[in-house]
Amino acid sequence: QKLKPLEMATSIETETFKLGFIGAGKMAESIAKGVVKSGILPATRIRTAHKGSNRRDAFSSFGVQLYDTNQQVVEDSDVIIFSVKPQIIGEVVLQLKPLLTEDKLLVSVAAGIPLKYLQNWAGHGRLIRVVPNTPAAVGHAATVISMGESASEKDADLISSLFGAIGKIWRADEKYLDAVTGLSGSGPAYIYLAIDALADGGVAAGLPRDLALGLASQTVLGAASMAINSGKHPGQLKDDVASPGGTTIAGIHELEKGGFRGILMNAVTAAGHRSQMLSNR
């Protein structure tokens, strides 16, 4: 059943809008903290609901308004982020459907839940689907957003600036989101393995563990920062530092001998494929 695009979606007022989180978990907390810290929105214009004191305190401790029910959050919000687990988002949205009028912009961060389902549950297409990743917690997320049928350009800009508070953001067609999940969604784990292995390599070469692990993490951070800020292709950056007969090209040779790059490609495509399978269940 195709939804009619909204002719003139009510513009969300950037200076006064209120942001509500349905689901008061870690991702909501990371986003809310990042948004407040960057000054985009004062905490007083953010609200969520939870019954338990742990999660309530986690949010109230930096000024977020706490309600008892999701209904109260929806009634007092203009932009609503659904940050509940994929397994329950359907029932949560359906329960709130009567309150989810089209003047409210809805956002989902639920992994693998397509826009067409969300639009059915919500009753309209003023939706944006967001794939962030866990480094949102340290303000360095890689986030991709996809627009629902009735989400406007201004809606996209607003969500881009919100999620820009916790890292970098890209806009893409929904068809890419399984691959995105395999790369940026799951990617941090591949890098945790790499850091662990670099540290083990350092220890094998004689370093104390603490030093090896500290150097490993910082080296990965520095290299990524170079890749982002230098404006150069990673291959060029590699060329720049691999001097003739030096230590770096000796290390690179081992990586190439082992098929390092192919293995990483395998990880991304396998995770992307798994995302597709989970989405199609």
Place this chain on the structure above:
Amino acid sequence: MATSSPMSIQTETFKLGFIGAGKMAESIAKGVVKSGILPATRIRTAHKGSNRRDAFSSFGVQLYDTNQQVVEDSDVIIFSVKPQIIGEVVLQLKPLLTEDKLLVSVAAGIPLKYLQNWAGHGRLIRVVPNTPAAVGHAATVISMGESASEKDADLISSLFGAIGKIWRADEKYLDAVTGLSGSGPAYIYLAIDALADGGVAAGLPRDLALGLASQTVLGAASMAINSGKHPGQLKDDVASPGGTTIAGIHELEKGGFRGILMNAVTAAGHRSQMLSNR
């Protein structure tokens, strides 16, 4: 032979000189000025060519014509010339390298005992930074020469702390350090390229894949540094049952991903040892 009391470098007034006006010197000087540790007016270097002179003078560093002039007007001197020439450079300056001056070498693979011979004293610190110094995120290890004091080490630590993180370690570890943090950025450039290729294989446009790859690596490293958790714990935290992440991890383990990275570090460390021993 330890000196009884090397003259303390005055932290509020000391002048910093660079022998060798290349990229590493520029990164350090820029980082130090940007972080406010030292005003540019207290930094000096020398070069004949206008390109390098402009690179430094453009942010306020004092330019001289000769290394001798730099040494005479500096209290802390960083030797940032290539390993192949550092011996002759230090020997040439030896008469001016009195023990009231703290000497620092960033020359790869050049042991402290050689530097001490060339300089004529042991008030030296050997430094192994890495190229992300250019973006303020270096991983740097320092090793103390025979007569370098604790205060000398603190001063150098704060200087290099302006361009990233710093650790102190015994010189015997520096070949392994070179194999890990010295050469490590290149391993990660390969990883970023491969992650992007994986994204393209999975259907993403190149620009998006490369942008996501770089940012993902940055975010993960930042989590590893700031979360206080072991990387294995961080991995456990995100690998949900039957999910996409464990599917990706499975491919890495099948391929021996970790062992290959260990090989890279040990091979590069070994190469560093061989180069140092030539």
